[in-house]
Amino acid sequence: MLSDFLQLMLQELLLxxxxxxxxFLKLSSKELSKVNLLNIINLLLLINLIGGFFTTNxxxxxxxxxxxxxxxIFEKNILxxxxxxxxxxxxxxxxxxKHLVEFYILMLSTLLGMYFMLSSNNLLMFYLALELSTIPxxxxxxxxxxxxxxxxxxxxxxxxxxxxxxxxxxxxSLLYGTIGTLNFVEIPxxxxxxxxxxxxxxxxxxxxxxKISAVPFHLWTADVYEGAPVAVTSYLxxxxxxxxxxxxxxxxxxxxxxxxxxxYNMLFLLSILTMIVGNLFALRQQNMKRFLAFSSIxxxxxxxxxxxxxxxxxxxxxxxxxxxxxxSNLAAFGVLTIVSAQTGKESMNDFNGFYKTNPTLxxxxxxxxxxxxxxxxxxxxxxxxxxxxxxxxxxxxxxxxIAALNMVVALFYYxxxxxxxxxxxxxxxxxxxxxxxxxxxxxxxxxIGIICTGIFNTVYNYxxxxxx
Amino acid sequence: xxxxxxxxILFLSTALFFIGLYxxxxxxxxxxxxxxxxxxxxxxNINFVAFNKYLFPERLDGIFFTIFIIAIAAAEAAVAIxxxxxxxxxxxxxxxxxxxxxxx
Numbered sequence: 001m002l003s004d005f006l007q008l009m010l011q012e013l014l015l016x017x018x019x020x021x022x023x024f025l026k027l028s029s030k031e032l033s034k035v036n037l038l039n040i041i042n043l044l045l046l047i048n049l050i051g052g053f054f055t056t057n058x059x060x061x062x063x064x065x066x067x068x069x070x071x072x073i074f075e076k077n078i079l080x081x082x083x084x085x086x087x088x089x090x091x092x093x094x095x096x097x098k099h100l101v102e103f104y105i106l107m108l109s110t111l112l113g114m115y116f117m118l119s120s121n122n123l124l125m126f127y128l129a130l131e132l133s134t135i136p137x138x139x140x141x142x143x144x145x146x147x148x149x150x151x152x153x154x155x156x157x158x159x160x161x162x163x164x165x166x167x168x169x170x171x172x173s174l175l176y177g178t179i180g181t182l183n184f185v186e187i188p189x190x191x192x193x194x195x196x197x198x199x200x201x202x203x204x205x206x207x208x209x210x211k212i213s214a215v216p217f218h219l220w221t222a223d224v225y226e227g228a229p230v231a232v233t234s235y236l237x238x239x240x241x242x243x244x245x246x247x248x249x250x251x252x253x254x255x256x257x258x259x260x261x262x263x264y265n266m267l268f269l270l271s272i273l274t275m276i277v278g279n280l281f282a283l284r285q286q287n288m289k290r291f292l293a294f295s296s297i298x299x300x301x302x303x304x305x306x307x308x309x310x311x312x313x314x315x316x317x318x319x320x321x322x323x324x325x326x327x328s329n330l331a332a333f334g335v336l337t338i339v340s341a342q343t344g345k346e347s348m349n350d351f352n353g354f355y356k357t358n359p360t361l362x363x364x365x366x367x368x369x370x371x372x373x374x375x376x377x378x379x380x381x382x383x384x385x386x387x388x389x390x391x392x393x394x395x396x397x398x399x400x401x402i403a404a405l406n407m408v409v410a411l412f413y414y415x416x417x418x419x420x421x422x423x424x425x426x427x428x429x430x431x432x433x434x435x436x437x438x439x440x441x442x443x444x445x446x447x448i449g450i451i452c453t454g455i456f457n458t459v460y461n462y463x464x465x466x467x468x
Numbered sequence: 469x470x471x472x473x474x475x476x477i478l479f480l481s482t483a484l485f486f487i488g489l490y491x492x493x494x495x496x497x498x499x500x501x502x503x504x505x506x507x508x509x510x511x512x513n514i515n516f517v518a519f520n521k522y523l524f525p526e527r528l529d530g531i532f533f534t535i536f537i538i539a540i541a542a543a544e545a546a547v548a549i550x551x552x553x554x555x556x557x558x559x560x561x562x563x564x565x566x567x568x569x570x571x572x
Contacts, residue, residue, distance in 0.1 A: 124533050131540045135547050142551055151555040152567040158548045159501060163492060166508040169537065170485060173515035173530075180524040182533070223570040 008068050010055045011076055012115050018044050019108050026101040034095050041104050045087055049080040067121040071466045075246050076115055082239045082326050088442035089334040090231035092341035106136040114243035123172050123182040134161045141228040153227025160220040168207025174200035184255050191258040211244040214270045215277040218297050225293035230340050234333035237296045242322045249307050249318050267308040275301030275406040282413050286348050288336055306387035314390035316464045321383040327449030331368035334443050335361050342433050353426030358433055362421050364443050371450045373414040379454030477518040484511035498552050498562045509541045
């Protein structure tokens with residue numbers, strides 16, 4: 001029993017230990033300099049990442065509350081890579097921040113919540129994990145303590161996430177009323193598609209749609225992304241969204257499988273709205289963070305198409321796309337983090353003529369945006385291609401046509417940024433930025449990820465083999 | 469004495485849910501909005517307890533869920549109030565109409 005516990009929960013235990021070490025580091029942080037602290041914490045995160053690759057067990061714990069298998073471990077490893085990259089990227093910002101240890105404690109608590117959410121096998125466990133992964137995030141959003149926008153964003157975040165989780169809870173309570181169980185294994189057998197069950201499912205779906213910011217539940221996204229510090233924005237847009245999408249896919253495919261004809265239509269509507277509204281709003285944004293917020297909303301629309309396919313290929317394509325999305329979005333946010341930490345500039349006009357002074361950063365940003373838009377040599381193309389292929393397996397060509405048209409619109413606004421960087425003349429571009437070793441390493445990781453995951457098929461094959 | 473039927477209790481919880489929703493959408497004071505969210509959470513609690521007692525008395529899933537919801541609601545309120553205090557320091561107000569720097 002005890003050895004089972006230690007083996008199956010290895011990743012969670014490791015992360016908990018790291019959080020405790022951070023608490024003790026906080027006590028002795030007076031003696032250590034900020035640079036040393038950051039070195040130690042990044043080393044701990046690296047250990048966490050490496051530890052994840054040595055766990056290959058599957059099974060359930062705590063009376064079927066907690067489950068783990070190879071796919072879940074892989075998904076947790078993806079999140080670990082993302083957290084390490086974000087930590088390395090925000091080096092410059094954190095070096096000057098007064099509360100850097102708390103930043104990591106809160107961030108790793110939310111990561112722990114996401115681990116449990118991925119592994120949850122019971123609606124109670126799922127709800128607890130979801131709250132653990134959102135409440136500290138609201139505190140993180142407020143981490144630029146003196147900035148007005150930051151606290152405004154944090155309030156918007158906490159009130160909308162509290163509201164969405166109440167809807168989710170109301171759905172869960174009605175579902176419990178109709179079938180009398182909360183276990184993911186027992187629910188599908190008891191579902192019969194009665195009106196009350198459908199209503200409760202819609203409430204659950206609304207809760208999920210809030211977290212992944214699908215239109216029409218996206219209104220908090222852009223404000224929160226703009227007000228939060230850039231490091232937190234990238235965490236929100238990649239790690240937190242990715243984790244919820246993983247869970248969303250598995251919950252739809254296993255727990256609500258009997259209702260699949262109903263939720264296919266809901267996903268159809270959600271994905272069309274999400275793509276169109278996300279793209280149209282992205283066209284008119286001037287702030288880079290807001291622009292990336294709407295572009296990430298549009299990406300969720302594409303992911304929903306993949307989810308609607310409902311077979312092994314679509315799960316594989318969703319996981320694969322999130323890996324690619326992680327690398328490309330983090331590369332874009334990484335450049336933004338570095339620029340914003342050193343110059344404080346976040347507007348799109350500030351990037352005019354960026355290529356003249358910072359050619360390397362410009363190329364990284366351009367590569368990331370090409371990958372997000374889905375231009376062939378980059379990984380983004382393959383990710384989108386697999387998503388659309390999975391969605392097309394249902395034979396709904398209207399959806400695929402709308403998606404293809406939306407990709408053209410998306411290309412336009414991504415190219416607008418690239419035009420600003422490379423072509424627009426500017427008398428006073430952002431001065432030459434000196435990039436520290438850690439952010440450089442993070443950007444290098446992202447670039448390797450963008451190029452290699454697309455060209456070599458090992459990652460996709462690996463994900464596919466886990467699903468069989 | 470007649471026992472109260474489950475319909476009455478479900479009516480109460482649903483009414484509470486919509487009162488909470490109404491409060492959340494119409495109130496402009498941040499603390500009051502938080503209170504509205506708590507109302508909705510309490511309606512969920514009533515739902516769980518009623519379903520557990522009337523329909524599935526052999527297992528205690530619903531009661532446990534309620535206990536966890538109460539604990540989480542407390543944590544959520546603590547973080548939200550901390551954020552509101554911080555917001556008050558910069559905005560000198562806890563009215564949502566005064567915190568509208570970012571739009572569209």
